[in-house]
Amino acid sequence: MTDLKETPVPSTMRATVLIGHGGLDRLVYRDDVTTPSPGEREVLVRVGACGMNNTDINTRTGWYDTAVKTSLSEDLGLHGRDDDPASSWNQSSVTFPRIQGAAVVGSIIATGPEVDPTRVGQRVMVDPAVRDASLPKHAQISQYLGSERDGGFAEFVAVPDENAHVVDSHMSDAELATFPCSYDTAEEMLERAHLESGETIVITGAAGGVGTALIQLSLVRGARVVAIASPSKRERLLKLGAHEFVPRDVPDLQAAVEEKIGPRGAHVAADVVGGDMFDVLLKVLARAGRYATAGAIGGPETTIDLRDLIYKDLEMYGITNPTPETFARLVSLVQAGKLRPLLDASYPLAELAQAQAAMLKRTHVGKYVVTP
Numbered sequence: 001m002t003d004l005k006e007t008p009v010p011s012t013m014r015a016t017v018l019i020g021h022g023g024l025d026r027l028v029y030r031d032d033v034t035t036p037s038p039g040e041r042e043v044l045v046r047v048g049a050c051g052m053n054n055t056d057i058n059t060r061t062g063w064y065d066t067a068v069k070t071s072l073s074e075d076l077g078l079h080g081r082d083d084d085p086a087s088s089w090n091q092s093s094v095t096f097p098r099i100q101g102a103a104v105v106g107s108i109i110a111t112g113p114e115v116d117p118t119r120v121g122q123r124v125m126v127d128p129a130v131r132d133a134s135l136p137k138h139a140q141i142s143q144y145l146g147s148e149r150d151g152g153f154a155e156f157v158a159v160p161d162e163n164a165h166v167v168d169s170h171m172s173d174a175e176l177a178t179f180p181c182s183y184d185t186a187e188e189m190l191e192r193a194h195l196e197s198g199e200t201i202v203i204t205g206a207a208g209g210v211g212t213a214l215i216q217l218s219l220v221r222g223a224r225v226v227a228i229a230s231p232s233k234r235e236r237l238l239k240l241g242a243h244e245f246v247p248r249d250v251p252d253l254q255a256a257v258e259e260k261i262g263p264r265g266a267h268v269a270a271d272v273v274g275g276d277m278f279d280v281l282l283k284v285l286a287r288a289g290r291y292a293t294a295g296a297i298g299g300p301e302t303t304i305d306l307r308d309l310i311y312k313d314l315e316m317y318g319i320t321n322p323t324p325e326t327f328a329r330l331v332s333l334v335q336a337g338k339l340r341p342l343l344d345a346s347y348p349l350a351e352l353a354q355a356q357a358a359m360l361k362r363t364h365v366g367k368y369v370v371t372p
Helices: 054-061 074-079 182-192 209-220 231-240 253-261 277-284 306-311 324-335 349-359
Strands: 012-018 027-034 042-051 103-111 123-126 129-131 141-144 156-160 164-166 200-203 224-229 244-247 266-271 285-293 315-318 343-348 367-371
Touching: 012 349, 027 349, 042 123, 054 074, 054 349, 074 349, 103 156, 164 324, 182 209, 182 266, 182 285, 182 324, 200 209, 200 253, 209 224, 209 231, 224 231, 224 253, 231 244, 244 253, 253 277, 266 277, 277 285, 277 306, 343 349, 349 367
Parallel strands: 200 224, 200 266, 224 244, 266 285, 285 315, 343 367
Antiparallel strands: 012 027, 042 103, 042 156, 042 367, 103 123, 123 164, 129 141
8 A cells, every 4th residue: 555654544534334224323423443445456535525315315224125115205214114124226235334425525545556656646536336347338336335335424435446536626525525426327317318409308306416417417418407396496496507497296297397398398307206206207208208217215116107108109217327438527527617516515424414314304405415
């Protein structure tokens, strides 16, 4: 391991550790966690900030388990489940203790074998997806930061060298930490759905991390944006650039969307809500429309009228595996100043549980981050 002499790596570090599936009480703040050492083709990153995402809460509560049929409610997020969940996002078991946190920004302070030691000192934004290139293109993620391997809710994290992307930006670490996980997921949704300039996209959950990312990235592509969210988010989303806003709790959501764009007026639907939203989105899509989903906070199970899928020649995409090219493109957009960080609040590492409780209230627009 190659260290900067002026910044020695301590043997222990501060971290908030997940000790098992369950409620917020399963998050334990410690100051005696062993500092990781970078392995072969890995680097050690001093964490400047780590963004919070729904996947952190999903993993903690065991929501990914197929036994769960409900939405990720505030009560479930606070207290966990009564039974014994066992699955992660890819239906494998999560081992404990585990340090969560997928959206890492910081600086490289040490390198492992077969890594150029001149990387020490570089400011980086970390791609949270650790891939196996021997697998199919859209199924390459074998580990994810904060799930199958330790993440960034700590002072230090070891990541593969290729996952640490140099970032040159005037933004703070906390601002940059709003981008990984949410924005690469959103960009992958738009890439797979082939969103083009002049097309209309309907976005659900538009005030959350992925939703606000979808708005900004759709605008970069020159699309017309229809945002669906709670009424209290209207002005902030219109200010962000959405062309139309539809309250999610109107009596007839389909009619409300069609009032804005006409029947079958959407070319793309980008959905992170699921549940009852799903059928409505298929109905507002035009012929040859494209539906992409990367979340189901409104419920994992729904109904479908296959006539919409068949007779409108729709395409449907499930998104879990953003490609390396997608993350690299995201970093380029950030450096070019084409994306605006939506940092709603920053919490110290010791207050991660309180931060998740606040996040579960769904009153924010954009992202929460944690700083060591």
